Amino acid sequence: MLGIEQNLTANYHSQSNTTERVNRTLKPLIAIYAQQRPNSWDKEIQKLAFAIRTAVNDTTGETPAFMVFGRDPRGPLDLLIGETTEEAQPDN
Template identity: 45%
Template sequence: MCRDVADYVRACILCQQYKPTNQKPGGLMKPIIVSEPWHTVGIDITGPFTKTRRGNHFILVVVDYFTKWVELFPLLSTKAATIAQIFLDELLCRFGFPVRVISDNGVQFLSNVFTQLCDLLGIHHQRTPLYHPQNNSSERINRTLKPILASLAHNDSKGWDLKLSQIAFALSTAPSESTDNSPAFLMFGRRPRQPLDLILPSPPVSDDLPSSNELSAYRK
């Protein structure tokens, strides 16, 4: 079934028209080492896009470096106070404080309010070099996100902000080629039920929960 879905997507005209290549350019790469979920997160702002009926025209993109879990937030404004408030309320209060946050050199992330928030909560704020912004994992999500939004614009160019939660869910439940597991599984230790599960027969429900050692083994 998964192979059939992949074949269908490869044959989709809109997907092939807008889908970018994610092949990395040649050259020396310095990997960012992380050891657990939500240790290091990347944050970025992408846009502007077509202004929606609700006034949104930017997206705040946040990616966990370990699991590749994705969070997407529509933005009315890219002011530093707005970004800092979302970072605190929607991320830190849900997942806890990361050890490190990586951003580009946008004015929102260089601002006193964002810098002071990180300092207050003991979060190391690392900025990517101006000449190499792709060191931030959210940059790759941006390349994936833009063609998805472009294909959605064919139907409703002013309603894309209502689809961001669904897009983030799709990105976070897709298996990774490098781990054979989805970001959601690595983040929470379970595979979320999806629409396909309503069609295909489900295995019997087990009362056996994975141990902490088993979860650690999966995450490695």
């Protein structure tokens, strides 16, 4: 009566569920890490998440972190070198 159509997507279909797409990438990384360090992989999960968030996406040409925050996060190497970004400099 109102002209509204219902579209359904599969909850666990990796192409339509963002969480499942991330899991598809994360599962092999965890498996590799768990084989090398079976007792500590769960403590290092943040390193894997950082790697995924800072990897350039083939489709967008940007990192997921840049797409969400508008800038790339500073990594450990950036902190060691001490390179500043334009965003980090105070406005005068």
